[in-house]
Amino acid sequence: MEENKNLTAERSLEIIAEQIEKSRKAVSKNVGQSLYVAGLCTIGTALVIGICTFLTNNNAYYLLYFALPLIIYGVTRYVKRNQAPAPASLFGTMVAKTWLTFAIFALSFFVFANLYDTLIIRTESYDVATRLMISPFRTILLLMGMCVTITGYILKSRWLVWCGIIGGIGGFIWESFNVTGMLFAFSAGDISNYCGVVNGLVPCIIIAIFAFIGLTLPGLMLKRQK
């Protein structure tokens, strides 16, 4: 940027608007990259858990979801190691706190739902237990969609808002009506033969699909904005 002694009022305003916009875009790109990485890590973890559960028929692999925040943190730091850091701004702080809130609520709910389900399975008959059990994934998907939507509003990104709404509500409905199970039943006929496979794989497939819609896709769009 050259020194210009004959700076006009219009040019001054242009510089101010340009720099404020650059600052907002830098935060958006930074958030975009974080969403993209978080999405890929979530998809990867969900697939690993799904495959392990499928091969061993052991739901204990679901506990690996607790490692997800650490995986995302580590991979994000690695990806951003050589980049100039984005400035600390009100937008960035609001987005970071939104996701921190999501992490606290999602992990707490996941722990509560698993403890509750374990208790119900041990104390009630199979029929009663299956009706009383809580599926944490649909609620977590709803919370995730809500956070993506709020992030979209903060960053004024229409794509992010829509991806959040579709990812969150779509995931909730999908999981509530067990659409994956129905698809399995539709393509494979009698579902009882595949019950174990479906029960182990369905949440992982849903998490992977909606992490792509709600995190990876909008993250990629924010990253690529000009």
Add this chain to the structure above:
Amino acid sequence: MFQPLDPLLHSELRLAIMSLLISSDEAEFPYIKEQTGATAGNLSVQIDKLLAAGYIEVEKTFKGKRPCTLCRISPQGRQAFVQYVEALKSYLEVK
């Protein structure tokens, strides 16, 4: 009537630095350099001028083993920036 423009802010690079800092809590030197496209030397000189006027605060720390210069706008700088924008408006309204 035209309001006088702050000569310290009425410079492309200094105005760009202040505009970047007004929308951020704080920013690191490499980020400001990247966004303004200025050379490190020129940017350093302009940051020193803004610091001397009390418009910004500069904190020199370390990030691991690397030195890190953090810049943030001071309350005085924020006020000067607001007055500068108000003064600009008076020029634009007349036109």
